[in-house]
Amino acid sequence: MVDGKKRDTITFAGSSISNDGGETLVSAGKRFELGFFTPEQRSVYESYVGIWYYRSNPPIVVWVANRDRPLLDDGAGLAVTEDGNLKILDKNGDPFWSTGLESTSKPGNRLAKLLDSGNLVLCDSNTLLTTILWQSFDHPTDTFLSGMKMSGDLKLTSWKSQVDPKEGNFTFQLDGETGQFVISDGYIKHWTSGDSSDFFSSERMPDRIAYFLSNFTRNVPPTKSKINITTPSTTNTTLLRSYFGNSRIRLDVEGELQYWSFDVNTNWSLQWLGPGDKCSVLNACGNFGSCNLYNRLACRCLPGFKPNSQENWRNGDFSGGCIRSAAVCGKNDTFLSLKNMRVGQTDIKFETENEKKCREECLSKCPCHAYSFVKEEVNMRRDRQPGYNTCLIWMDDLKDLQEEYSYGGPDLFVRVTVADIESKAKSCEPCGINVIPYPLSTGSDCGDPMYFSFYCDNSTGKLSFKTHNGNYSVTTVNQDTRTFVIQEKDVDDCNASTRGQIRKFNTSFPFKMNASKRWCDTVAGNFISNVSSQGLVEIDIGWEPPQEPVCSSSSDCDDWPNSTCNVTGNGTARCLCNSNFLWDGMALNCVHGEHSISCIKLQK
Incomplete structure (x- = not known):
């Protein structure tokens, strides 16, 4: 891709560009370039007309005209034709792609111009005025540039692969009914920009990016940005356009929405992406499946539930979610208390006096899967006026569940049978999503005293295994195999010499170390931060069968x-x-x- 004659316009009759002469258009300020290109590392010759950042190396392509119909040989050209349209003509002069406007009797008034915004416009020009008849900003491919507006039918469609511009699996557009930006994988929602529910928040998209996508018209809350984006004054909008002028948003082939910013000192840098982690994918673990960003295996079923398909679950396909192990709506029903959880939209909400009435309301409805009680002061903190106690009821399957969620929310109480969470009379109460089977013990009043090596943080629902070297996070407990897995993070031993080695871990009776595995580069950075990596060690520990239970009567x-x-x-x-x-x-x-x-x- 070369500069060519550095012109920015194609007019009727004689000023076309071809795919065998290296000719291009360059915008007046030398920000963008248009011409024919062949994707790098492509195994076959396929030629496209596209727009890329001027002199970017490798080329950063932001728009492709004939993305689903590549040219397979030389001799093609891009020209304003006799009917007034901008067209790609193959070597025989047959149209290969067109702007698709109605024919005009005055093609001499038509011109195509590449602007410094990256917009290719087809205009009708005479001595009085110039009218834009067609523009590439109305027909984007996978990239959003400053000056576009993500509204109506406008959508981004990912490339098929990193080297194939054909339409891929993912689309990104505004949902007019909800006002949320949505990434879809075919007909399935992959990610949304907004809240998971009214009370269990989800910080999925920064306000400034939503403002950028709305072409600086969307009302958004205050931000810590140096520019006040809540005051839509002319001066402020000019500053914002300048601020975002070196930014772009791209829908990646894997369904990631990426926000890139250019700095003369650092070049292009990735500032944000969504979904930013494995748990940000919509309903990542399926119905009744809980996602944990900090576990190597992201998904597990809630206590009292099992995978809908054991085979799919073992193969890492969690989309089918989980189903109940036993039916509820009986006298032996109880509730599993979960903290720091995110959960999808509720079915019913109403004002109530206290948590007891909310609990009773759930028990009276069959099946009510879960409830949450939101106190008045929580409502007021969320600017809900007037503040009052609220009962939330979930009659539909629980979706979009995530553990250890950074942005928090009210406690979630999931309906289960007593047998689902209590294996024996002296079993300890569940710790968050972890069932603690007998003989494991978290206190003097439950389990077997010999197994009192666990600690439950009731404020967070996190379970820890206590050793003389410190406390370790417990990620799973398997009663059937009498094993549990602990995790050590932030370890600084992920290098070529230690990768794959078994870690030594001292245990004493009745516990024994079965195996360990070191994982490297497994944890992705969170939102509005650069992607980083860290080491992680998972240690599988078993326990010996217990003696007869202790008793006092x-x-x-x-x-x-x-x-x-x-x-x-x-x-x-x-x-x-x-x-x-x-x-x-x-x-x-x-x-x-x-x-x-x-x-x-x-x-x-």
């Missing part, structure tokens, strides 16, 4: 049939199995001696 043994509370040889009272029964620590039961082949009798 006979009622403590009710959950373990065929046992009685007795004092052992070392003075500890335990639910010892009755005559002809043996303790099976794996089954957590007293089993008949004749059928106890799998029993494990631990030394007291």
Whole structure:
């Protein structure tokens, strides 16, 4: 791509450009260039007419005319033809692409001009005025430039691949009904710019970018930007146009909306992207599936739920979400309390006096999947006047769930059966989304004292494993395999010499380390920050089957049939199995001696 004659206009009769002479148009201020190009690293010859930043290397293409119909040989040209349209003509003079306007009897008045905004315009010009009849800004490909307005039918469509401009899978446009910007993958919504719900906020798009997309007309809240974008004065708008003049938004082939800014010192830099992480994808883990940005495996089912398709889940396809393990709407229903969660739009909301009435309202409706109680002061902080207590009810499947969510919201109470979250009478209460099966213990009043190595932060719902070296975040607990996974982040040992090595981790009875794996470059940066990476180690730890449960009275043994509370040889009272029964620590039961082949009798 070369400068050619550095002209910016094509007129009727004789001023065309061709794809075999290296001719281009260059805007007056030398900001953009138009001509024929072939994508770099393309394995076959395909020629397109496009617009790119002047002298960008490699070329940063912002618009393509014939994206779905490439030229396969030389000899083509771009010209204003006898009917007054701007057309790509192949080597035989046949039209290959056209602006598609009605024919005119005065083609000599028509001219095509490349502007410094990156807009290609086709005008009708005479001695009195010049009228724009067609412009590339009304027909964008994958890039949004300052001066465009994302409204009406305007949409961006991704390239098919990094080297193929054909229409790809993703589109980006404004949803006129909701007022939100939406990325779609075919007919499926992939990402939206706005709140997940009225009360569980989602900071998905900075206000200044929404303002840029609206061509400086959208009303937005105050910002920390040096420019006050809430005052639409003429002076302010001029400043904003200058501020955003070196910016562009591109819809990437993977469905990422990228905001780029140019600085003479740093060249182009990525300032923001959406979805900015794996959990920002709309309903990333499917219905009743919860996404955690900080876990290597992003998705897991809520307690009381299981993958809708175990095979898909194992293969990393979480779109099918989760289904209930057991039906609710019975007398044994209870609620799982989840904190720092994001959740999708609610079905019902109404004013109420207290949380008890909100809970009762959910229990009275079958099925009500979840409820949340929003106190008056929370409403007032969110500028909801007048402030009042609000009950939120979810009758539809829970969607768009995310754990450890930075922007917070009211507690979410998910309806489950007691059996879903309590394996035995002495099981500890769930810690957020983690069910803590017996014998694991988070306190002196639950689990087995020998397994008291866990800590639940009730304010956040985060579960930790305590060791003499410190506390480690627990990401999953698997009762069936008697294992749990802890995670160590920010480790500074992701280099060629340590990559793939097994990490040493000291444990003591009744815990044992099974395996560890080091992951590198797995954590993406959050929104409005450059993408970064860090190391991460996941350690799989198992626990030995427990002894008979401790007890203080006979009622403590009710959950373990065929046992009685007795004092052992070392003075500890335990639910010892009755005559002809043996303790099976794996089954957590007293089993008949004749059928106890799998029993494990631990030394007291």
